[in-house]
Amino acid sequence: MSMNTPLSKARGLGSAKEGAHHWKAQRLTAIALVPLSIWFISGIICLAGKPHADLVAWVQNPWSASLLILLLFSLFYHMALGLQVVIEDYVQATGMKITLLLITQFGSILLGLASIVSVLLIATGD
């Protein structure tokens, strides 16, 4: 058993490479997603089987459009953070790890952006 204090054990080991930001961002997006995702599921249940015009009317409401954009931002941010942790934990080979991280992180940003742009296009269309 070491008699060192926790501080002296950590001293000199260098940076942990990453602070609390990742952890905090994952929790904040999780908290935001609880009401937003329940609201979204209720919305798409109402839209199921309805024509395109009903969806357009829903998205063109300023509140719906805003909540949708918040949902998509939180969702794809949360997804990028979560996939990153899973890959870092389970993929050992450095090359494969970096490749998968690049694909999932860039992919999350691209999908998220395309989804948000789609909402904006519907919201501002005629």
Add this chain to the structure above:
Amino acid sequence: MSSQNRPLSPHLDVYKLPLTGIISISHRMTGVGLSVGTLLLAWWLIAAATGAESYTTVNGFLGSWFGKILLFLWSFAFFFHLCNGIRHLFWDAGKGFDKADVEKTAKAVLIASVVLTLLTWVIALAGGAS
């Protein structure tokens, strides 16, 4: 301590995961599954922005038996990840760490996610989705 008595991590191929362990890994698996599901979500939104015709095409796929199975699995993964995510948030706040609590909430998560999934589909199908 002799080298024979050192604690070992569980050998996953011979170690029967307790319910809490199964739920724990399922949180990650449903997270990855839901990430794949966002491809459908993005496709649906992009089609909706493209126009009525492509929106109808995507909805036709989602309404097919294969689409419905995907949506059903997706909805269960969603409710499971949601309920267990709330359980994780309570842990982050330092609550519910006792062994009895952890097992009780593990069962509650399972029951809640099954009930919410079924309830959602009953409402959706009764509301005119076909």
